[in-house]
Amino acid sequence: MTTLFISDLHLDASRPHISQLFVDFVHSEATRANALYIIGDLFEAWIGDDAADATADQVAAALASLHARNVPCFFIHGNRDFLLGDAYARRARMTLLPDPSIVEIEGERILLMHGDTLCTDDAPYQAFRAQSRNPAWQRAFLARPVVERQAFAAQARAESQRYTRSIGDAITDVNAAEVLSELRQHGVRRMIHGHTHRPAIHAIDLGGDDAERVVLGDWYEQGSVLRCSGGLTALDAVR
Template sequence: MATLFISDLHLDPRRPTIVSLFLDFLERRARRADALYILGDLFEAWIGDDDDAELGHTVAGALRALVESGVPTYFLHGNRDFLVGQGFASASQIQLLPESAVIELVGEAVLLLHGDTLCTDDVEYQAFRAQVRDPAWQAGLLARPLAQRRMLASQLRETSRQATQAKGTEITDVNPMAVEHALRTHGVDHLIHGHTHRPAIHQWILDGRPARRAVLGDWYEQGSVLCCDRAGWRLESLPLPGV
């Protein structure tokens, strides 16, 4: 069996085909895994664990069924679902990870990130990230009525979309020096992250040792999963139903 990694699903009721693909993935492919790691942006937006929208309850139930089948499931916050809290974790039985986590994977230490902290050339985004990750800011947001939070989330998504379109790809991609700094800081040679929507497995020499960085793909036109076992690391695509 393999350990599976996914990110950037951006689940949204307006994209029911992707939601169905993810639920099928949990019921079938993920049931054969040693473990599942979700490295952020599971949802297009998460406005708090008290949200009564159907999608959150459906996904929590499906994740819980996976965990109860014997597959431990871990979640690391992304830039769209940083408000996922202990309420959702309890409902789904997933285990919340810190924003940077080192795990042992097939005998090797591997750093897990969402990936947005590596995009250090995007100074505007990093300032925004610092604001929304501040506990006081989050507490103030969660104190607002759900309707206000939904409106704000919609506004933030549109602002993010426009800002991303206005920036070059070199700005929104990771900074190579930030990648190497993260590896050195955590004392590892391997990294798995999402966020950039540029799936690939990069290999190079860092400080005289082989280094490896896997970038997870998004779930827009298809599903994307990284499978890690003793045979190696493989990025696999999951076709949409009927394709």
């Protein structure tokens, strides 16, 4: 059977056609999979499990249907939905995994990461990431009224877009040395990540050993899925 990997869907109410594309994907191909791995940024923003959201309800219902078909779904937080918590995971019947995680697929150990920690050249982002992953920061943020959290998220998205336009592409891509470091640290030869929105399969020379870095695509204009079966990988569009 095939194991499916997706990331960077950035689902929200402004793109209902993409939300429906994802629901259709879950109800069709994903029902025949060995497992589905969502490697971050399932949602455009997440301000807490307690915030009402019709798109989140639609997605939770679709993912919960996989559990009913005995297809496990695993989730790694992204930089947009790092506040997604246990309550929503239970609704969607997803299993939360740490970032990074090592999974075994058909006898091979594979390193899964959202990918933002690989972008070490982007110092301002890494500083914000460290701050926002602090449990005290998260408790304080989640204690604020929903309307305040919504305003903060909207402002953060706007600032992120301005910042991204102001810096070069190299800054927002992965650092090659960091990639090698992670592969060696975890003792693996295959890495799968998202975040950069630069889908590709990269061959890597790991000191004489062949390695591979698979970058998942985003779901802004169409879907993108990595299918792993029989030791082979294929990175394809979903329409």
